[in-house]
Amino acid sequence: MPDATKPISYPGGCLCGAVRFLAHGPPRWVAHCHCESCRRTTSSPFTTYAGYLSEQVNWSGTPATVFQSSPGSERSFCGRCGSPVGFTSVRWPGEMHLFVPSFDDPAAFSPQVHVHTGEQLPWVHLDDHFPATRGRRARGRRADSAPTDCKRPQPYQNA
Ligand SMILES: [Zn+2]
Numbered sequence: 284m285p286d287a288t289k290p291i292s293y294p295g296g297c298l299c300g301a302v303r304f305l306a307h308g309p310p311r312w313v314a315h316c317h318c319e320s321c322r323r324t325t326s327s328p329f330t331t332y333a334g335y336l337s338e339q340v341n342w343s344g345t346p347a348t349v350f351q352s353s354p355g356s357e358r359s360f361c362g363r364c365g366s367p368v369g370f371t372s373v374r375w376p377g378e379m380h381l382f383v384p385s386f387d388d389p390a391a392f393s394p395q396v397h398v399h400t401g402e403q404l405p406w407v408h409l410d411d412h413f414p415a416t417r418g419r420r421a422r423g424r425r426a427d428s429a430p431t432d433c434k435r436p437q438p439y440q441n442a
């Protein structure tokens with residue numbers, strides 16, 4: 284039985300272990316994002332984020348390299364192994380969005396929603412019946428001109 288009085292922290296990091304993070308407490312929300320920018324940055328059909336306040340996240344090891352993927356949006360990754368490790372945007376001031384699959388225990392998180400399903404690949408079929416927001420549809424735009432990078436989902440409920 285977990286001690287409810289003790290805040291839980293979730294460690295994680297990149298593939299090679301150079302970049303490490305420790306997220307304190309539950310995330311504000313957990314969402315699957317189907318947008319083209321997330322698809323390209325992870326080379327995966329979609330990815331899953333845990334939204335934290337920046338002050339809930341402590342970084343250690345080698346500082347991540349930061350890439351500006353669209354105006355006001357920054358994606359950080361390990362400069363050694365290339366793993367994406369974080370996303371921030373002026374759209375969500377003070378928030379750090381971590382990738383659930385890069386946590387040491389991804390199963391500890393419960394996704395609640397799909398965002399940007401307007402950009403979902405036609406061969407991705409999911410039957411979790413979570414609520415979905417379509418976002419703005421991509422029309423042959425370049426990743427660095429993405430008009431919307433990850434829409435804010437609803438607050439996190441522990442599942
Ligand atoms: Zn690495």
Ligand SMILES: [Zn+2]
Nearest residue numbers: 316318321433
């Ligand atoms: Zn996205």
